[in-house]
Amino acid sequence: MGLLDSIEKYCENHVIKNDAITSFLKEGFPTTKDEEWKYTSLKKIVSDDYVLEEGASDISADEIKKHSLNIGEQIIFINGVLHAKPDIKGLKIEPNVLKNLSYEDPISALNSGLAKNGYSISIDGGVALEKPLEILFLNKYEANSFLQYRNNIIVGENASIKIVENIKNLSNNTVFVNSVTDIDTKKDSFLEINKLQDYSNNERTIDTTNINQEKTSTTTINTLLFGGAFTRNNLNFFQNGVNCESNMNGIVILNNDEVGDNHTYVDHKKENCQSNELYKGIYLGKSKGVFNGKIMVRPDAQKINAFQANNNLLLSDDSSINSKPQLEIYADDVKCSHGCTIGQLDEKALFYLRTRGVSKEDANAILTFAFASEAMDKISIPVLGDRVKSLMEDKLGVNLSI
């Protein structure tokens, strides 16, 4: 039947009618004819059947413990429902009320029209969270399910918070998640979000994050993509005030038939702002990567510093990467640099390591780590850094003693 039909039927049965869903149903899912989806086809994953009304199983305390990162404070969502939250002064955590949701494209329209769950986090002005906040999302559905979350984060004036998103599908059924997170960072605030995407091969994900920054705010998003049958990340930064800083770092390591697509967009609207972007991609097996980094500098946005780098390592003959920087610059006093590389491991460096007694497998792994190290250095939470290292080791099938 396919997902589009299921969505239509669901709307009929529940008598759901709103502008967002009407807009989605008119356009349907994007195809590779759409410039934004040129190298990543949704065709196969939307032709599968999913249920939209999900029956879910309980998740035990042991399972929660097993998947927790233990990095500090923790919010737990089980099957989309808020299960536990910390009690911290100045930090409000509630289920999202899901009203007045905006949308730009069919995928976010679908989310705006039908999203059922999600969180709303706000941190009061002047509050600095001492420990990182882990948002643990555990799902265990009884059938192949299509799920939509809509989240909302507001960081008050001069507030500061670090978040780690940790999402896991614990069932053997396939989940296709379309989630959108809307973020407002007020003046002088600091926000860091780490998206730990250690997905399994029955997870299909479209994750969109819209960040609206007020003046002198700093926002960093670290995307750590370590698996998943299909993952599309959209990061959209809007610099609405002067002196903003937007940072995007990514480590992507995929194997087998995994597909990972990172689309980023920075809209430099005001002067004296900067954006820094560093994505490192490592592809094994038949995995397929896409990187698309768009930087827009509007006429009023003078004295902009925009840096972008996307470096890729293809470790197998059958892996591939499409990397595309897109710069649109309408101001004249702008420093903008971008670079993209695609390559293999350096044979000379491999030989050098092996003459020091290092085995071929370990030499490969060491050089792969060395390749990713610049992006790994951007991870500011030590426990998360250790976790990333061990996930990389798992992916590369080694156990390094360095």
Add this chain to the structure above:
Amino acid sequence: MLKIKNLKAGIEETKILKGIDLEVNAGEIHAIMGPNGSGKSTLSSVIAGDENYEVESGSIMLNGEDLLEMDPDERAHKGVFLSFQYPVEIPGISVSNFMKAAINEKRKNLGQDPVSAKDLLHKMKEKMELLNMQKGYLSRNMNEGFSGGEKKRNEIFQMAMLEPKLSILDETDSGLDIDALKVVANGVNKLKSKENATIIITHYQRLLNYIVPDFVHVLHDGKIIKSGGKELALELEAKGYEWVIK
């Protein structure tokens, strides 16, 4: 220790080594000299196991074992060490992590547990002192942005850490000023023992003032055309290579 017999090797169609015979015993220092392009680096690469070179015929035995049958890492485990003429830059890996990986692979091969952080640091400090190296060096990325002299010193540092049986120093003197040369030579001399052997490859004799060889060989056009004692190096210095090549 090392026995090379009638070694012929090259790259694709090009023949570079055209029948090398060389025997090095434990406790000895051999110098191999010769003009640029004579095949000195090729010989060291072939001993270390560089797969870019094809061995057409001949043999290389180390303590009775056939090196040509082994991968480069196995050769290292058997005690072969090459100080590269052009050490490779590896951004993203620090000298100390590199060293840790190498030491632990060696230990794993010997059936030993990984080295403790404390012991490793202690040993690295000791060897750095021996070679007069700066403090910040361990946290720098492997050879990245190193001066020519620093790279060479880094090679000898690794040699000191790994304690090989057979060390091949390929043009270790190039890029070193006279003070650095003395430090490196002093290090090599201190590491010398009755159990290990060293091959020094150079086309100048100045290093041999500080590391005195037992034997000197002249390599020309892929063959050893003359061998002698340490005085041969001085003669070459005075008369030039034309004198032996004729």
